[in-house]
Amino acid sequence: MNSKENFGDPSERVEIAPRGFASYRWVAWLVLALSLSLNLLGWNSMVADLQSQSEDRFELTVDEFHRAMNGRLDGYVRAVKSMQAYVSATDRTPDLTRLKETMRVAEDYPGVAWIAYMRIPAREVEPQQAGFAVDQLASLSEGKRIAAQTAVLPLSHAPEGWRPAEHRRVLELARDSGENRISGNIALASGDVNGRRPGFLMVQAVYRDGSVPHELSARRNNLTGFLSVGIRVDTLLFGLLGEKPKEIAVRLHDGPNARSPLFHESHQASDFAAARFHQERYLNVGGRVWTVDYASLPGFESKVASRQPVRFLAAGVLVSLLLFAVVWSLSRTRIQAIDVARRMTASLRGSEAKLRQLFVQAPLGVMTLDKSGRITDCNEKLLRYTGAERERVLGVDMLRDGNPDLVASLRNAIEGATTTIETDRTPVTGEAGDHFRCHFQPIKLDGELINVLCFVEDISERKRAEAHIEHLAHHDALTGLTNRHRFGEHLDIAIANAAQVNRSVGLLFLDLDDFKTVNDTLGHSVGDALLVQIAQRLEQCVRESDQIARIGGDEFLILLNNLTEPKACARVAEKIIAAVSQPLELGERQFSITVSIGIAVWPGDGANADALARSADLAMYHAKNRGRNNYQFFTAELNAKAFETLATEAALRKALEHQEFVLHYQAQVDVANSRITGAEALVRWQHPKLGLIGPDKFIPVAEERGLINRIGDWVLHAACRQAKAWEDAGHLQLPVAVNISARQLREGTLRDSVLGALAASGLDPHLLVLEITETAVMEDMDTAVAVLEDLCKLGVAIEIDDFGTGYSSLAYLKRLPIHRLKIDRSFVRDVPGTSDDEAIIRAIVSMAHSLKLDVIAEGVETADQAGFLRGLGCPDMQGFWLARPEPPVEFERLLARGDIVPTADG
Numbered sequence: 012m013n014s015k016e017n018f019g020d021p022s023e024r025v026e027i028a029p030r031g032f033a034s035y036r037w038v039a040w041l042v043l044a045l046s047l048s049l050n051l052l053g054w055n056s057m058v059a060d061l062q063s064q065s066e067d068r069f070e071l072t073v074d075e076f077h078r079a080m081n082g083r084l085d086g087y088v089r090a091v092k093s094m095q096a097y098v099s100a101t102d103r104t105p106d107l108t109r110l111k112e113t114m115r116v117a118e119d120y121p122g123v124a125w126i127a128y129m130r131i132p133a134r135e136v137e138p139q140q141a142g143f144a145v146d147q148l149a150s151l152s153e154g155k156r157i158a159a160q161t162a163v164l165p166l167s168h169a170p171e172g173w174r175p176a177e178h179r180r181v182l183e184l185a186r187d188s189g190e191n192r193i194s195g196n197i198a199l200a201s202g203d204v205n206g207r208r209p210g211f212l213m214v215q216a217v218y219r220d221g222s223v224p225h226e227l228s229a230r231r232n233n234l235t236g237f238l239s240v241g242i243r244v245d246t247l248l249f250g251l252l253g254e255k256p257k258e259i260a261v262r263l264h265d266g267p268n269a270r271s272p273l274f275h276e277s278h279q280a281s282d283f284a285a286a287r288f289h290q291e292r293y294l295n296v297g298g299r300v301w302t303v304d305y306a307s308l309p310g311f312e313s314k315v316a317s318r319q320p321v322r323f324l325a326a327g328v329l330v331s332l333l334l335f336a337v338v339w340s341l342s343r344t345r346i347q348a349i350d351v352a353r354r355m356t357a358s359l360r361g362s363e364a365k366l367r368q369l370f371v372q373a374p375l376g377v378m379t380l381d382k383s384g385r386i387t388d389c390n391e392k393l394l395r396y397t398g399a400e401r402e403r404v405l406g407v408d409m410l411r412d413g414n415p416d417l418v419a420s421l422r423n424a425i426e427g428a429t430t431t432i433e434t435d436r437t438p439v440t441g442e443a444g445d446h447f448r449c450h451f452q453p454i455k456l457d458g459e460l461i462n463v464l465c466f467v468e469d470i471s472e473r474k475r476a477e478a479h480i481e482h483l484a485h486h487d488a489l490t491g492l493t494n495r496h497r498f499g500e501h502l503d504i505a506i507a508n509a510a511q512v513n514r515s516v517g518l519l520f521l522d523l524d525d526f527k528t529v530n531d532t533l534g535h536s537v538g539d540a541l542l543v544q545i546a547q548r549l550e551q552c553v554r555e556s557d558q559i560a561r562i563g564g565d566e567f568l569i570l571l572n573n574l575t576e577p578k579a580c581a582r583v584a585e586k587i588i589a590a591v592s593q594p595l596e597l598g599e600r601q602f603s604i605t606v607s608i609g610i611a612v613w614p615g616d617g618a619n620a621d622a623l624a625r626s627a628d629l630a631m632y633h634a635k636n637r638g639r640n641n642y643q644f645f646t647a648e649l650n651a652k653a654f655e656t657l658a659t660e661a662a663l664r665k666a667l668e669h670q671e672f673v674l675h676y677q678a679q680v681d682v683a684n685s686r687i688t689g690a691e692a693l694v695r696w697q698h699p700k701l702g703l704i705g706p707d708k709f710i711p712v713a714e715e716r717g718l719i720n721r722i723g724d725w726v727l728h729a730a731c732r733q734a735k736a737w738e739d740a741g742h743l744q745l746p747v748a749v750n751i752s753a754r755q756l757r758e759g760t761l762r763d764s765v766l767g768a769l770a771a772s773g774l775d776p777h778l779l780v781l782e783i784t785e786t787a788v789m790e791d792m793d794t795a796v797a798v799l800e801d802l803c804k805l806g807v808a809i810e811i812d813d814f815g816t817g818y819s820s821l822a823y824l825k826r827l828p829i830h831r832l833k834i835d836r837s838f839v840r841d842v843p844g845t846s847d848d849e850a851i852i853r854a855i856v857s858m859a860h861s862l863k864l865d866v867i868a869e870g871v872e873t874a875d876q877a878g879f880l881r882g883l884g885c886p887d888m889q890g891f892w893l894a895r896p897e898p899p900v901e902f903e904r905l906l907a908r909g910d911i912v913p914t915a916d917g
């Protein structure tokens with residue numbers, strides 16, 4: 012299998028040209044057209060069927076009516092025949108009134124207007140020659156002018172509608188045929204407001220003996236009269252149709268066709284014209300032919316009308332539209348499906364191309380392996396990692412790799428698990444040196460493994476970085492020595508091992524003497540170079556198995572393993588002191604530096620690493636106190652002192668919390684006029700059990716244990732508050748001097764503390780004097796200058812305390828914003844009489860004068876001392892001879908008195 016098989020070839024293109032949605036629309040339109048056509052055909056046929064059914068129905072209706080009409084006319088004919096029989100039987104003068112009642116003519120034969128019997132006189136007269144004379148008229152019924160008459164021909168009064176000239180032919184036909192014969196249209200009275208209406212005569216010849224002779228001549232000779240009945244056509248028809256039929260209209264023509272004279276029409280001509288159905292029928296009545304024109308009326312048409320075709324058409328259109336929509340949507344769906352397929356294929360190809368690109372250009376080595384662990388494909392990166400040709404790599408059985416971890420990982424992947432291993436051998440070639448991470452990813456299709464992908468990442472760089480970081484994390488970056496953290500681990504292990512073999516562990520705590528000065532004066536780079544050289548020398552003083560750590564600027568710890576006797580520590584310490592004190596060459600300069608060493612030995616000096624380190628630290632301080640450049644073993648006394656310090660610290664914290672500090676004030680006096688010029692605030696600890704404790708007992712501990720800032724802050728607030736209170740009480744404005752410790756200056760809290768105290772008390776800054784020792788200033792000159800200048804700008808005065816005991820350098824005096832120097836009491840103690848001290852005091856006073864600084868002497872206990880100082884031009888002084896430090900109340904008494912009366916000497 013090659014890479015194309017795995018990831019496809021981007022050069023292949025699948026084109027599924029979309030034929031476009033429009034190209035399939037015609038199908039939908041065709042379906043619509045066909046469907047609509049079918050629908051129209053169906054509709055058409057349905058309409059035709061219905062039309063034919065309606066016509067059939069109309070024909071049936073007409074048949075029925077026509078039959079009825081025929082029947083009715085026959086009925087009239089039969090009735091007239093019956094009348095003929097009656098008249099024959101009653102001889103010459105029949106009672107027609109009785110006849111009409113007997114036959115219920117009015118009820119059963121509507122339309123009969125009159126009945127007349129026209130008798131032939133005895134003498135034979137040709138009817139065509141005869142006139143008619145009326146004998147008798149009789150009403151047929153009330154309300155209707157229906158008459159019955161018996162007349163003798165010729166008539167003097169003809170019955171209604173009788174027109175002898177016109178009707179002679181009817182009589183002749185009746186006579187000659189012996190049959191019933193009718194006349195054409197005659198107008199008959201209707202008996203209502205409508206006036207005259209069309210009608211006809213129905214004539215029946217009456218023969219002698221009552222029967223119709225067979226021979227024409229006999230019929231002519233035996234004729235005795237004519238029975239004539241006037242019948243109104245409309246009434247006759249009303250009986251059949253009703254007066255205004257709703258379904259069928261009838262038009263009666265007196266003749267053989269529709270062009271014959273109109274006899275009667277039931278509706279207007281427009282109704283006939285608008286009718287959907289027509290039928291023409293004929294009636295043969297009394298030797299005449301009538302044409303009956305039947306036409307359908309809306310009443311009939313609505314009965315036969317059907318909404319079926321409309322429904323059919325609507326349903327058909329709907330179905331067509333639905334069909335159209337379905338086909339439309341199907342064609343659309345097909346297009347969409349094709350489009351989706353096209354896009355999916357394109358996307359698949361795109362993915363394959365991307366995968367291929369990924370495979371080829373991956374920043375990782377990638378190889379594919381078949382189920383048996385053989386390499387089937389790999390990318391260039393992997394070839395670069397292995398440094399082998401593709402042909403050599405393909406087909407390699409990785410399950411036979413020399414690295415068992417890799418083989419196990421691959422086996423797991425073949426079984427379906429995702430696995431990762433890190434190895435320090437190059438996969439495939441097995442070369443050692445570089446580090447790789449191999450990630451095996453099984454690739455499955457439908458749950459079945461197809462192949463395994465292996466991503467190979469060169470992690471050598473990362474491993475090196477990790478090792479470097481690890482080294483940095485455990486070593487001092489400057490000297491390369493172990494750092495405190497790692498050293499602690501070594502110490503723990505060393506103690507644990509020593510415990511097992513019943514040996515001792517020695518811990519040396521080293522601190523270079525005056526390293527800070529080197530650093531401050533010559534710069535950090537020189538300091539660093541010095542530290543590196545010292546570290547190298549230390550390494551030469553101990554065994555391989557021992558450990559050296561740099562744990563701070565110039566502090567080192569040395570762990571001495573497996574000691575049989577503590578004395579060995581002393582030997583190493585001596586060796587170190589000797590090695591360190593050898594001159595050092597830094598650039599072109601030569602230096603020499605010393606070291607103070609504290610020694611603690613496990614198990615005696617500390618049960619664990621921390622305790623041991625504390626003991627060594629204490630011992631190192633002890634060495635420092637013992638003049639540096641020496642070593643000291645940890646002792647029980649040191650420990651006791653350390654405990655005391657800790658106890659004092661705890662008590663001081665409590666004291667701060669419970670406000671157990673108080674201030675005493677010592678007057679500063681101008682002896683020229685015995686007036687108080689200022690006061691120095693001196694802190695005391697009003698211990699609840701031990702009573703009043705002087706500052707010498709707790710200030711060093713407070714400084715050492717980091718409490719001096721809090722105590723100093725309290726002092727500043729209290730002193731400022733007191734000075735302001737005295738001022739408010741009406742005393743003279745009195746500057747108050749406050750002692751500031753080196754640590755307050757160094758740690759940068761002083762500025763805020765002073766500002767806070769001034770703000771809280773409202774004291775004028777000019778009434779505050781800060782006493783700072785030379786040593787404190789010298790510790791960090793730059794910070795001191797910055798802070799003190801700041802405070803000076805506010806108006807606060809700066810005084811150098813204990814002047815003369817430290818550097819007393821003119822250089823710093825010039826840089827600092829100082830107002831006053833205080834001559835240390837150690838110089839004052841033995842004057843007059845000690846020439847050195849006298850000279851020093853003289854020099855200080857003269858220097859102060861020339862620098863235009865104030866000067867004050869402290870510790871003045873005698874009048875001689877005062878006289879000496881005054882003689883040198885230093886009238887400002889402070890001391891027991893003038894006043895002792897007093898609580899505020901006592902001091903107020905002094906203030907109230909105004910001047911100071913010196914005590915007796917001593």
Ligand SMILES: Nc1nc2c(ncn2[C@@H]2O[C@@H]3COP(=O)(O)O[C@H]4[C@@H](O)[C@H](n5cnc6c(=O)[nH]c(N)nc65)O[C@@H]4COP(=O)(O)O[C@H]3[C@H]2O)c(=O)[nH]1
Nearest residue numbers: 693694705706707726750751752870871872890891892896
């Ligand atoms: N022998 C003798 N001593 C005299 C005479 N006149 C005054 N003294 C003592 O000398 C010390 C003067 O203060 P200092 O030199 O600043 O020395 C102070 C100062 O360094 C420190 N201290 C006192 N109060 C504070 C404070 O509030 N903050 C800080 N940081 N240190 C303070 O404690 C030191 C000792 O203070 P104190 O015990 O109060 O001792 C005071 C005072 O009682 C004298 O004629 N003869």
